[in-house]
Amino acid sequence: MGIRGLAGVLFLTVAVIWYLSGLEGYKIFVPGLAQGAAMTLQITAAAAVLAVIAAITAALSKLYGPAPLRWLAITYIEVFRGTSALVQLFWLYFVLPVFGITMEAYEAAVLGIGLNIGAYGAEVVRGAIISVPRGQWEATIALNMTRAQALRRIILPQAFAAMIPPWGNLFIELLKTTALVSMITLGDLAFRAQQMNQTTMKTVQIFTLVLLIYLAMSLAITIGMRVLEHRAARGILRARAA
Amino acid sequence: MIEFPMVSFENVTKRYGALTVLDNLNLTIARGEKVAIIGPSGSGKTTVLRMLMTLETIDGGVIRVEGEPLTHMERNGQLVPADQAHTRKVRAKIGMVFQSFNLFPHMTALQNCMEAPVKVLGLSRDEAEARSTELLEMVGMSNRRDYYPSQLSGGQQQRVAIARALAMRPKVMLFDEVTSALDPELVGEVLQVIRKLGAEHDLTMLMVTHQMGFAKEFADRVCFFHSGQICEEGEPTAFFQNPQNERSRQFLRAVLEAG
Numbered sequence: 001m002g003i004r005g006l007a008g009v010l011f012l013t014v015a016v017i018w019y020l021s022g023l024e025g026y027k028i029f030v031p032g033l034a035q036g037a038a039m040t041l042q043i044t045a046a047a048a049v050l051a052v053i054a055a056i057t058a059a060l061s062k063l064y065g066p067a068p069l070r071w072l073a074i075t076y077i078e079v080f081r082g083t084s085a086l087v088q089l090f091w092l093y094f095v096l097p098v099f100g101i102t103m104e105a106y107e108a109a110v111l112g113i114g115l116n117i118g119a120y121g122a123e124v125v126r127g128a129i130i131s132v133p134r135g136q137w138e139a140t141i142a143l144n145m146t147r148a149q150a151l152r153r154i155i156l157p158q159a160f161a162a163m164i165p166p167w168g169n170l171f172i173e174l175l176k177t178t179a180l181v182s183m184i185t186l187g188d189l190a191f192r193a194q195q196m197n198q199t200t201m202k203t204v205q206i207f208t209l210v211l212l213i214y215l216a217m218s219l220a221i222t223i224g225m226r227v228l229e230h231r232a233a234r235g236i237l238r239a240r241a242a
Numbered sequence: 243m244i245e246f247p248m249v250s251f252e253n254v255t256k257r258y259g260a261l262t263v264l265d266n267l268n269l270t271i272a273r274g275e276k277v278a279i280i281g282p283s284g285s286g287k288t289t290v291l292r293m294l295m296t297l298e299t300i301d302g303g304v305i306r307v308e309g310e311p312l313t314h315m316e317r318n319g320q321l322v323p324a325d326q327a328h329t330r331k332v333r334a335k336i337g338m339v340f341q342s343f344n345l346f347p348h349m350t351a352l353q354n355c356m357e358a359p360v361k362v363l364g365l366s367r368d369e370a371e372a373r374s375t376e377l378l379e380m381v382g383m384s385n386r387r388d389y390y391p392s393q394l395s396g397g398q399q400q401r402v403a404i405a406r407a408l409a410m411r412p413k414v415m416l417f418d419e420v421t422s423a424l425d426p427e428l429v430g431e432v433l434q435v436i437r438k439l440g441a442e443h444d445l446t447m448l449m450v451t452h453q454m455g456f457a458k459e460f461a462d463r464v465c466f467f468h469s470g471q472i473c474e475e476g477e478p479t480a481f482f483q484n485p486q487n488e489r490s491r492q493f494l495r496a497v498l499e500a501g
């Protein structure tokens with residue numbers, strides 16, 4: 001679907017949420033769910049920033065770092081991809097305090113989910129970097145550029161375009177993973193929904209709203225990434241269009 | 243003062259695993275000399291240029307540029323493998339143009355030319371732009387300076403690539419079959435640019451080519467490679483009219499038949 005089509009679906013989704021929020025059976029859930037949605041968004045945004053930073057750092061370390069750094073990166077990637085996000089959150093919030101390391105639930109949530117998605121992202125970044133043709137590296141050597149200059153100015157900008165679509169998937173994965181934070185006492189969208197469901201038993205109303213809110217958020221992510229993709233492609237392939 | 247040769251390969255050996263690609267190569271190139279490297283596929287022609295550009299390591303011998311070792315450096319009178327700083331210092335004298343152009347696709351022709359002069363040589367943007375514009379003019383591409391590589395024909399891309407390499411002011415230029423990826427009607431425009439460069443007597447040029455006519459007209463010397471060794475070398479007119487080696491004769495015959 002094109003960007004316009006997606007924007008249309010997003011508009012429709014938001015319109016339906018708006019309409020339902022006004023109805024008698026739904027109204028009472030709106031403030032609680034809005035608070036939950038705000039928490040979900042906040043964790044998603046913070047964890048996404050952390051994931052990107054962790055992914056780039058780990059990918060560059062694995063590709064070009066000295067041996068110890070490379071092994072550290074490989075260990076990070078394998079541990080965080082090889083165990084479930086839920087177990088990671090439990091470790092950060094419940095197990096680490098046993099060893100004297102304590103953090104707020106919110107910090108544990110951002111750290112756990114950010115590092116989890118970052119581990120998958122590291123492989124995306126690495127794949128995009130090594131997909132840049134070898135001739136590009138050779139040209140930078142022939143121009144006597146340093147490796148850092150080559151990466152920053154030539155290789156990463158080209159790899160960037162290749163990583164946008166897979167990052168779109170990862171951000172949506174990230175959004176869905178945030179539902180786990182209710183297990184470490186945070187009041188996100190999923191948590192509020194369950195809580196209200198237990199007290200009111202209005203399952204249909206509550207979870208209809210929740211579904212639509214998650215859908216709206218992931219559509220917004222998809223659209224954002226598509227716009228980025230479009231921009232990046234224009235930079236590199238401006239050609240044929242012109 | 244002793245005048246060092248511009249480039250010298252001294253007993254240089256290159257292997258890929260068990261395959262010896264270059265076997266004790268000795269080749270000396272004078273300042274300003276234009277050398278054409280010809281020979282059958284797989285004879286090691288590209289490897290010679292890539293070693294000089296430091297795109298390949300070497301397994302034996304020494305390469306020198308103006309007397310200074312490229313892959314080694316002197317420490318306490320001994321030759322030890324060069325470190326990054328030394329390699330970059332010597333490599334600065336060398337530029338290369340590739341068969342597949344290798345322009346940076348996310349930069350315009352002008353940006354391609356300005357990038358390294360600004361980042362590597364530390365030129366101001368104004369200086370780099372002036373230098374790049376002049377070179378793009380020289381290769382006949384000044385009217386396309388704001389085009390991206392994908393908006394240019396192969397011949398145009400290759401001319402930009404030549405300007406980009408020249409913007410670093412190398413003393414030695416390496417050309418590896420720079421017209422092989424081009425449609426026949428675009429070959430001439432690139433060769434024309436190389437001819438123009440050849441008129442600059444200071445620039446040393448090494449060119450791997452399958453264009454025998456161009457090699458004959460352009461080069462001061464032809465080196466015929468076979469199985470990782472220089473089988474025959476000499477002044478082009480003599481070489482093409484009266485090759486001495488059986489292998490050179492075979493090769494030239496085959497090339498002529500292929501037309």
Ligand SMILES: Nc1ncnc2c1ncn2[C@@H]1O[C@H](COP(=O)(O)OP(=O)(O)OP(=O)(O)O)[C@@H](O)[C@H]1O
Pocket residue numbers: 258263281282283284285286287288289290
């Ligand atoms: N990276 C590599 N790994 C293994 N073998 C290689 C590699 N690069 C080159 N070779 C081998 O080294 C030999 C010389 O290669 P080179 O590219 O120098 O030949 P060439 O004379 O340039 O040939 P052509 O005219 O086809 O370009 C060939 O046998 C080739 O297969």
Ligand SMILES: [Mg+2]
Pocket residue numbers: 287288289419450
């Ligand atoms: Mg070759």
